[in-house]
Amino acid sequence: MSSSYDNWQCPLPISDYPKILLAHGGGGRLMHDLIDHIFIAAFGADTLDAEHDGARLDPGSDKLAFTTDSYVVHPLFFPGGDIGLLAVYGTVNDLAMCGARPKYLSAGFILEEGLETETLWKIAVSMRQAADKARVGIVTGDTKVVDKGHGHGIYINIAGIGIIEHNLVIGPRRIRDGDAIILNGDIGRHGIAIIAAREGLEFETTIESDCAPLADSVMRLIDDGIEAHCLRDLTRGGLATAAIEIARSSGTEILLDEKSISVNEQVRGACELLGYDPLYIANEGRYLAFVPKHQAQRALEIMREATPNIEPAIVGRVGAGGDRGEVTLKSAIGSERILDMLSGEQLPRIC
């Protein structure tokens, strides 16, 4: 955790309550202590109106985007992030993919009895930090406590509202033949960071999750006049699954070029070792932008300016294959194959 948050100390008298009790969800004094001393302390009394069951908002636009997502990641802390940061960025990114500027979040916590209060505090502070970076406010929330053994430490549900300040309609149906497909960076870091951090895997990498807010990059594209036809963040299922979903819902043929898809050496190494395909590994800070071909170079420049530490690339195009609804990958050795969704999770191979 960086700079201005380093000195934040958990203000709850943790000597009295080092762990979450069922009573912290019971609606009484302990619950109010938790709200006052953790959530208001972390998220800020100016935006979180905890005295009411909801927040009154003045978004300043009549076009809104609204989304919700739940976060159950394990372990709670992993290289490059934690469940709280992931929850904020994940929800913000869903709004950004609608072309919306994220404004407000809700945060619903399901805590497992016995969770260390200090852990909750760290996650709350991380959420505040992430919200500040993504320029959103956490304006309303809820807490429940479940019996020990009935949760995994902490689950978070976040809903988000964003405002749409332009007249673009962004979605798979807007995709046109010849559109360039731009990916904002290398793939697979989040999935491999999580796998490497999981208990039981003696597997050392210095890979950190790529989790990051994408709204700034997207807003810069739109503000510059890039006619984004479709935007999609790559989460579970990775690049391949996102492209397949878009091809199916748009009824277009998507052509991807494996050589132009960047994969970090350590991510590649881990995938080779475990038998994973990086195209299907999870990301939390990467997205695809479908833009008109003539705007592709300009879009690349803008994305590069938004995140100078990662290198965007044109990874494919929308083909003239009519209503195929399929993704074709040109492999690194020059052969071509259809990409299909996986049946379930990737499982490591045996040898």
Place this chain on the structure above:
Amino acid sequence: MKFIDEYRDPEAVRRYADEIARITTRSWTIMEICGGQTHSIVKNGLDCMLPDKITLLHGPGCPVCVTSAAMIDKAIALASRDDVIFCSFGDMLRVPGSRRDLLSVKADGGDVRMVYSPIDAVHIAEKNLDRRVVFFAIGFETTAPANAAAVYYARQKGIDNFSMLVAQVLVPPAIEKILNAPDCRLQGFLAAGHVCTVMGYAEYEPIAEKYRIPIVVTGFEPLDILQGIHMTVWQLEQGRARVENQYSRAVKRAGNLPAQKLMADVFETVDREWRGIGLIPKSGLALRPAYRKFDSEAVFDIAAPDPEIVGECISGLILQGRQKPSDCPAFGKRCTPEHPLGATMVSSEGACAAYYAYRQKESPHIKPTSGKH
């Protein structure tokens, strides 16, 4: 990435494919033993780059596919016990026994854990002394040394709550079983590079001689496989039948001697039932009597498994190279990864899963494989 990129170089791949076409004058049928090779071939479209005269058949080298339903039923019985933490490689969890799979045991509350290394299972046993930890030891000679090391370590440390359900299998007896089939039409083998990294290749020399068949120890990258095919075809065209080593960057003739010694200390050779193929004499490994108290089959009272219902699945024929996945009337229709009729559709190394992932719909850009089945 070093040792990867140079073996996926498109120019070199094309050159090798052209060279194979140049030297091929007659029709040849070659089997790759290992499921990893099958996946590399199908994923990269290597078979589509070969001349029509060369037919590749897919072999039995998928450890998950050949583990018998009866053995998986034993695993399921153990995993269902309240006092057991059952550890397995991830790939095994989805494979059905005669009725259900290990993932469904987990969903029913069984403590089933995916591990990446057998020693992880031993560490779980060390941390959970009030529970009994079972590791499902499957695989060919490739996994045998690490599995042997895990049980060796457990015995050294006296970790008595650890045991292994052993379903290890061996490659050479399976090759002989395939070659002895009356309708066998194979003319050459690509032997599995990883297996030979452990075992070397001296044990294949009597097979090459007895059956007059070239065997080329081959790696897994596109260029490895094309080079292995090239070496095999060259032998066939020349009328030779020897063991050659394409994968020389990893394999020596004698193999990994310390690994072989550990295997020999811990395991003994036994007859083993292969799924879809049947009993193959001396084709399996089991724990030696000195390790009896670490043998799950000895320390647990496991109920006799239900007989397997085979139905219309032809995976046994596919594993012996007598049919291809696309020959099966159920393939992609009644049999999919979501509703598998057999193990070859489930495992990530299974031939049917490879065909389903990469071939269920032919791309217009891929040269079809017609005329080769």
